[in-house]
Amino acid sequence: MTMALQTLGQERARHAWEEVERALRAGGDFNKDFADQAKKMPMRIRTAGLAHTLAYLRAKDQGRQVREALENWINRQRPPAQGQPKALVERCIREDSAFLRWATAEALAYLEWLTRFADARKKQEAKTES
Template sequence: MSKQTLEQKRAEHAWKKADEGLAEHGKDYMNDAKGLPALIMNSGLMQVVVWLHDKGGRHETLAQHLRDWLHEQCKTPKKFDEFMQHLMQADPRHFQEVTAEAFAWLKWLRQMAAARNGQN
């Protein structure tokens, strides 16, 4: 079996997380996933992660899914407090890499959640 590309890994992870999010929170998860890139673009990754954590429920689920992926790809901590400390102390290049990876994964999550929505 050939090695997966990064895009394939993103797609596979997003597929699984979309299933989990939709099973737990329904269409609201999909709608939140669709709006997340614009929120990050307007407010920044750290501010949005804090907002998601503060809101709790399906928002925290979405934040956990994102942190899980960023942990795999960027070696950021999975837990909220440690994740925030990591980003606050990150050098600008690493912070930019984490943000870019968040956008790349969210592109897949948006598409997978929309595709999987009708099947749950």
């Protein structure tokens, strides 16, 4: 049996879909806690930078599931060295500028899928409630 090769875009999409589904199963206010936070995150990153955005959301205790999904994705693509922190905000401030540039670009590419799927599920949930 051969494994089908997937493009990076397909891998991003699959992971984002799984994270959206997990957030829905977790309960809570999916729209406020996940979909809305996912939608705001790319602009926050473009405006303030990845590390600042993550630190801000962590300090305000907002977007936990979105932050975890993004951190999980980045750590899967570039695992931290043994003994190094896994928290993305810490990696952004401890690793070199090349990592920060890559992580920012990858975060924005990943968030396109996460936002798209979260918005679709938000609309689907609204239809089933009415």
